[in-house]
Amino acid sequence: MLQVPFIRDNKEEVVERLKVRNVDASVIDAVLSLDEERRALQTKLDNTLAESNKLSKEIGGYFKSGDIEKANELKAKTGELKETSKTLTEELNSKADALTNLLYTIPNIPHNSVPAGNSEDDNEEVFKEGEVPVLDGAALPHWELAKKYDIIDFDLGAKVTGAGFPVYKGKGARLQRALIAYFLDKNTEAGYVEHQVPHLVNEASGFGTGQLPDKEGQMYHVQADDLYLIPTAEVPLTNMFRGEIVSESDLPIKITGYTPCFRREAGSYGAHVRGLNRLHQFDKVEIVRVEHPENSYKALDEMVEHVKEILRELKLPYRVLRLCGGDIGFTSSLTYDFEVYSTAQERWLEISSVSNFEAYQTNRLKLRFKDENGKSVLAHTLNGSALALPRVLAGILENYQTPDGIKIPEVLVPYTGFDMIK
RNA sequence: GGAGAAAUGGCAGAGUGGUCGAAUGCGGCAGUCUUGAAAACUGUUGAGGGUCACACCUCCGGGGGUUCGAAUCCCUCUUUCUCCGCCA
Numbered sequence: 270m271l272q273v274p275f276i277r278d279n280k281e282e283v284v285e286r287l288k289v290r291n292v293d294a295s296v297i298d299a300v301l302s303l304d305e306e307r308r309a310l311q312t313k314l315d316n317t318l319a320e321s322n323k324l325s326k327e328i329g330g331y332f333k334s335g336d337i338e339k340a341n342e343l344k345a346k347t348g349e350l351k352e353t354s355k356t357l358t359e360e361l362n363s364k365a366d367a368l369t370n371l372l373y374t375i376p377n378i379p380h381n382s383v384p385a386g387n388s389e390d391d392n393e394e395v396f397k398e399g400e401v402p403v404l405d406g407a408a409l410p411h412w413e414l415a416k417k418y419d420i421i422d423f424d425l426g427a428k429v430t431g432a433g434f435p436v437y438k439g440k441g442a443r444l445q446r447a448l449i450a451y452f453l454d455k456n457t458e459a460g461y462v463e464h465q466v467p468h469l470v471n472e473a474s475g476f477g478t479g480q481l482p483d484k485e486g487q488m489y490h491v492q493a494d495d496l497y498l499i500p501t502a503e504v505p506l507t508n509m510f511r512g513e514i515v516s517e518s519d520l521p522i523k524i525t526g527y528t529p530c531f532r533r534e535a536g537s538y539g540a541h542v543r544g545l546n547r548l549h550q551f552d553k554v555e556i557v558r559v560e561h562p563e564n565s566y567k568a569l570d571e572m573v574e575h576v577k578e579i580l581r582e583l584k585l586p587y588r589v590l591r592l593c594g595g596d597i598g599f600t601s602s603l604t605y606d607f608e609v610y611s612t613a614q615e616r617w618l619e620i621s622s623v624s625n626f627e628a629y630q631t632n633r634l635k636l637r638f639k640d641e642n643g644k645s646v647l648a649h650t651l652n653g654s655a656l657a658l659p660r661v662l663a664g665i666l667e668n669y670q671t672p673d674g675i676k677i678p679e680v681l682v683p684y685t686g687f688d689m690i691k
Numbered sequence: 692g693g694a695g696a697a698a699u700g701g702c703a704g705a706g707u708g709g710u711c712g713a714a715u716g717c718g719g720c721a722g723u724c725u726u727g728a729a730a731a732c733u734g735u736u737g738a739g740g741g742u743c744a745c746a747c748c749u750c751c752g753g754g755g756g757u758u759c760g761a762a763u764c765c766c767u768c769u770u771u772c773u774c775c776g777c778c779a
Binding site: 344 | 748
């Protein structure tokens with residue numbers, strides 16, 4: 270969430286920049302007045318407590334010196350103070366809660382470069398690379414290829430669990446495993462330390478990275494234990510640092526992890542969700558960085574270059590988009606989406622999203638570092654997919670299909686052990 | 692799942708109702724000494740709110756309670772350790 274002191278000091282700028290995301294200015298006024306009321310109550314309460322602390326000490330002194338009568342006299346005076354502080358505490362808590370809840374409804378301030386816009390049509394293409402293959406004959410979409418070569422079985426998954434939970438078989442499963450290993454190796458080479466993390470997280474972690482309360486309905490909730498299945502490795506990877514004060518020399522922290530991701534995707538059904546395009550369970554390799562605020566945009570660029578390199582090696586045609594104010598994620602300041610072009614589907618498939626959250630997550634997480642003056646400063650967090658599996662797989666199947674079968678990208682052959690799916 | 696023990700500052704570890712935000716040691720930082728370093732010595736060293744700066748307030752795993760007053764007593768939750776049971 271946004272930092273109140275920052276809003277207080279930069280009100281005009283905050284209002285102006287949130288307009289890009291169509292946020293109404295009145296919310297900011299509401300935050301500031303709630304904060305003012307909160308601080309007034311805090312001061313009142315502090316004064317009351319100070320007085321009763323003073324009395325308690327005096328009473329202690331009288332008991333020690335044996336002046337019981339005087340002590341009891343003072344005791345009688347503390348009752349009222351106690352009542353007052355109790356009332357004030359309740360008022361303060363409800364005010365503070367109201368403020369926090371309001372802050373939860375305000376998205377992150379977009380970076381200067383974020384274009385205005387309402388939908389994905391307003392995103393800005395900033396880079397494009399790779400050749401769209403010319404396929405001879407009829408190009409098949411991946412769900413038909415999957416059936417033809419018996420490598421992914423959607424019906425079997427639907428039988429075992431439900432729609433959106435595919436079963437990968439034989440060379441399909443092996444290709445999936447190859448991609449995970451290849452991505453993790455690339456990330457490790459680039460200095461990201463591999464982690465294996467829990468696939469279920471508690472409520473505090475959900476709030477820490479901003480999935481809660483905003484996207485409550487998008488996560489699978491295990492009621493008996495009040496845990497959530499992770500919608501992305503970002504949640505456990507980033508929450509490892511919740512409440513930490515790291516030393517400046519620890520920065521940047523660069524980590525990576527593979528996990529399955531679970532998303533309810535409530536309400537998104539239709540033509541564009543066929544096959545691997547949108548699933549309830551899918552695999553993803555994630556990269557996360559904790560950065561010094563001065564370095565976070567340089568870090569974002571590095572992450573973008575890193576993902577580019579992987580796609581270059583896979584020889585997939587792709588483009589990079591700078592998301593507009595209407596399409597950017599709630600907690601992000603600046604997001605680049607990567608899309609692979611699928612010849613068979615004749616459309617772009619999103620395969621990675623790389624974001625800088627600045628201090629929006631760390632303010633919730635209370636993830637800070639000590640600067641040279643010994644002051645605690647909120648760090649910046651970033652994350653990105655490197656990469657999401659299903660659509661990369663779809664892109665490979667569709668772009669690498671030949672009349673003789675599906676070729677395997679050269680860099681993956683050492684991982685798959687075969688160079689063709691027939 | 693059953694029985695018991697524990698949770699204190701970066702770490703170790705004292706503190707069992709009153710001037711305790713907390714002894715002491717280690718670590719960190721600054722200084723003295725030294726050509727430099729080490730050693731030794733001296734000082735300093737938790738977080739948040741609040742203030743121009745002080746004052747002041749809150750925090751001893753989380754939440755609640757008793758009391759004029761709680762790190763210290765009570766309830767509850769979580770986590771860790773030991774023993775038993777079960778088990779990939």
